[in-house]
Each structure stands twice: as C-alpha cells, then as structure tokens.
Amino acid sequence: xxxxxxxxxxxxxxxxxxxxxxxxxxxxxxxxxxxxxxxxxxxxxxxxxxxxxxxxxxxxxxxxxxxxxxxxxxxxxxxxxxxxxxxxxxxxxxxxxxxxxxxxxxxxxxxxxxxxxxxxxxxxxxxxxxxxxxxxxxxxxxxxxxxxxxxxxxxxxxxxxxxxxxxxxxxxxxxxxxxxxxxxxxxxxxxxxxxxxxxxxxxxxxxxxxxxxxxxxxxxxxxxxxxxxxxxxxxxxxxxxxxxxxxxxxxxxxxxxxxxxxxxxxxxxxxxxxxxxxxxxxxxxxxxxxxxxxxxxxxxxxxxxxxxxxxxxxxxxxxxxxxxxxxxxxxxxxxxxxxxxx
Numbered sequence: 001x002x003x004x005x006x007x008x009x010x011x012x013x014x015x016x017x018x019x020x021x022x023x024x025x026x027x028x029x030x031x032x033x034x035x036x037x038x039x040x041x042x043x044x045x046x047x048x049x050x051x052x053x054x055x056x057x058x059x060x061x062x063x064x065x066x067x068x069x070x071x072x073x074x075x076x077x078x079x080x081x082x083x084x085x086x087x088x089x090x091x092x093x094x095x096x097x098x099x100x101x102x103x104x105x106x107x108x109x110x111x112x113x114x115x116x117x118x119x120x121x122x123x124x125x126x127x128x129x130x131x132x133x134x135x136x137x138x139x140x141x142x143x144x145x146x147x148x149x150x151x152x153x154x155x156x157x158x159x160x161x162x163x164x165x166x167x168x169x170x171x172x173x174x175x176x177x178x179x180x181x182x183x184x185x186x187x188x189x190x191x192x193x194x195x196x197x198x199x200x201x202x203x204x205x206x207x208x209x210x211x212x213x214x215x216x217x218x219x220x221x222x223x224x225x226x227x228x229x230x231x232x233x234x235x236x237x238x239x240x241x242x243x244x245x246x247x248x249x250x251x252x253x254x255x256x257x258x259x260x261x262x263x264x265x266x267x268x269x270x271x272x273x274x275x276x277x278x279x280x281x282x283x284x285x286x287x288x289x290x291x292x293x294x295x296x297x298x299x300x301x302x303x304x305x306x307x308x309x310x311x312x313x314x315x316x317x318x319x320x321x322x323x324x325x326x327x328x329x330x331x332x333x334x335x336x337x338x339x340x341x342x
Contacts, residue, residue: 014175014196014225016084016142018291020284021309022055023048024229027297028070029063030109032250034297038070045074047299049083051306057179057199057227057293058136059088059147060128064104064114065135072136085138086199088147088179089128089160091116107250120146120155122163129167143175143197150185161193168196181230181249183211190215190224199293202230202249206237206264206275206282206326207257216288225290228283232294236261237279240269264326271317277308278317284309285318 027034028041036044045056056075058067068087075083093114102112119128129144144164149156156178164176178189179199186198198219204211204226219226232238235247242261246253253261265275273281284292292309296302 014143016174018055018084018225018227019053020291021051021053021306022057022227022291022293023053023302024293024295025056025058025067025071026062027295029058029065029067031062031067031107031295033107033109035109036297040298041070042074043299044296044302045071048296048302048306049078051303053302053306054082055084055086055227055291055293057086057229058132059091059179060093060132060135061088061091061106061116061147063108063110064112064116065093065131066108066110068132068135072138076137080138084142085136086143086145086175086197087129087132087136087141088145089125089132089164090118090120090147090149090152090156092119092124092128093117093131118152120149120152120160122159125160125163126167129173141173143177144173145177145179145197145199146189147179148181149178150180150182153185153188157189157193161189161195165194175225177224179227179229183215186211187215187218190218190222195224197225197227197290199227199229202233204228204283204286204289205231205233206279206321207233207248207261212286216286220288226286226288227291227293228286228289229293229295231279231283231292232276237264238276240265240274240276242275260326263324264321267320267324267326268317271314271320273313273317274308276305277311278313278321280305280309281313281317 058071094117096115099112104110104112146156146160167173168176175196177195177197180186181201183203189195233248234250236242236253242258248257268278280292294305
C-alpha cells in the first residue's frame with residue numbers, strides 16, 4: 001500500500017543544502033554515558049560552525065532534552081538562514097518527579113527527570129515538535145524525522161507520517177523523513193511514502209554495506225536524500241589501529257571484525273590514508289549520500305573529522321580495497337564505478 005497523500009513539496013531532495021558534513025548531537029547530550037560540561041558542549045558546536053558545518057541533527061532522546069537545549073544555546077546568535085537543524089519525533093518526554101536524582105537508563109549520563117514514551121500518534125508528533133522547538137529556542141526546524149519506528153511501523157506510517165506530511169504542506173517544516181539504525185524499513189519509507197530525507201546509521205560503512213543492495217538505489221530513484229551516520233560503527237573505524245577493546249555498534253567488537261578493520265587500515269595506510277579518513281570518504285562517495293553525519297565529543301574531534309573529510313583520498317584506494325575483498329565485492333562500489341560521485 002502506498003501512503004502518498006496530496007500536497008506537500010513532492011518528492012525530491014530537501015529544499016536546502018545539508019553540506020558534506022553534519023554534526024550529530026548525542027555526545028553533547030552526554031551520550032554513551034560520557035559527561036560533557038556545558039562549556040565543552042557549546043565549544044564543540046562552535047568548532048563545527050567554524051569548520052564549515054551547517055547541518056545539525058538532534059533529538060529529544062539525546063540526554064532527555066539536554067542535547068536540544070545545548071544545541072539551541074550554541075546556535076543562538078548565529079544567522080538562522082545559514083544553518084539547517086533536524087530533530088526527531090516518536091519519543092515524548094514526560095516529567096518523572098518520583099525518579100528525581102536517579103540516573104537515566106538509556107545510555108546518557110543525565111538524571112532521569114523525564115521518561116521517554118513511544119508515541120507515533122499525530123497528536124504525539126505535534127506535541128513532541130512543540131516541546132523540541134521550546135528546548136531549542138527556535139520557531140522552526142528544517143527537518144523532522146521519525147525516530148527509530150522499528151516496532152511501530154503501523155502507527156508511524158498511518159498516523160505520524162500523515163501529520164508530518166501536513167506540517168510540510170503548511171510550510172511549518174521544510175522536509176520530513178525517518179532516522180534509523182536499519183536499512184530495510186527506511187527503504188519502505190522511501191518507496192511507500194513521500195518523504196524527503198532518511199538518516200541511516202551504521203548500515204553503509206566500510207564494515208557493513210547492508211544498505212548498498214537495494215535501499216540506497218531506492219533512495220536514489222525516488223530522490224530521497226540520504227544522511228550517512230554512524231560511519232565509524234561507534235568507534236572501531238574512528239582510530240587508525242583498532243584496539244582489543246574497540247566497539248562496534250556500541251558493543252565490544254568481535255575478533256574477526258577487528259581483524260577485518262585492521263586489514264582495511266593496512267590497505268589504506270599503503271595509500272597514505274588513515275582508517276577514519278577512508279571510512280568517511282567511503283560513505284560520502286555513494287551517489288545517494290547527501291551528507292555524512294558525525295557525533296563529536298569535543299571541539300578537537302569535529303575539527304579532525306572536518307579536516308579528514310575535506311582531504312580527498314586517492315581513487316586507487318577503492319580498487320585496492322576491492323582487490324583485498326574489503327568490503328565484499330558487489331556491495332562497496334555502486335554500479336561498479338570506482339570514481340567518487342560528481
């Protein structure tokens with residue numbers, strides 16, 4: 001069944017340019033249970049801005065609203081027409097006075113002053129967006145994404161999506177979409193609805209090309225912009241020599257995967273390229289990918305990532321990796337073309 005609905009901007013790229021690099025704000029919401037003070041959080045956003053980043057992605061989920069509040073404070077005073085902000089809907093934050101002082105149990109180093117409640121109803125979408133705008137101190141966001149609707153497809157597509165479609169038709173938001181850690185459902189959204197943008201985390205990387213076979217081509221055909229997030233698979237590809245305690249998708253990386261990452265690093269090193277630089281370039285070069293989104297835990301980290309992405313890698317690297325069987329043949333190089341997209 002196709003859920004198109006009338007009105008709206010119609011399919012096509014979002015009505016704004018994301019730029020090659022975006023900043024994900026889970027770390028400034030004290031993500032991965034790492035405490036970041038206010039000053040460091042604001043400095044990270046400002047360093048991103050100075051490095052040319054103009055796209056910032058956030059969500060109520062990140063630090064129970066802390067990431068949105070900090071992002072809003074960091075952007076205050078910057079020209080509103082010069083940056084793009086996306087936030088997400090699907091988890092409503094509800095005050096929990098009875099849990100005062102207890103720690104959050106979903107991976108953020110914040111007190112559990114709120115509880116997340118799944119809600120992909122039309123009313124939930126509008127309430128969530130209203131609360132996000134208040135935390136951000138903005139009168140509008142550029143894009144709103146359905147956040148992790150993995151177990152909520154029916155409500156997300158039947159209630160939340162039409163509400164977003166209406167908000168876009170009214171000009172309240174510029175673009176609508178979905179953000180997930182899996183490719184299959186994002187592909188369904190691209191094919192069965194009239195969304196503008198998807199945020200794909202961890203499924204198109206040097207170690208995982210799940211999205212390459214059908215999801216990315218579907219987005220390309222439908223004119224849906226893809227933001228490639230999680231390009232370091234939570235850490236294993238973020239350093240030049242993955243260590244024994246490297247993480248993959250926020251869990252300890254299995255030995256064979258660490259071995260594969262080390263072989264990738266060695267092949268890249270022979271071309272004078274670091275593993276993180278290769279990881280970012282790999283995601284960026286797919287013709288469906290509009291922007292690479294990285295979470296940064298410090299100003300230095302985002303400066304490093306911006307410099308890495310701005311530094312072109314030798315084209316020969318891709319055929320080297322293909323020859324090594326890294327990544328698996330047929331998945332890494334769209335249409336067999338070794339060249340970066342134009």
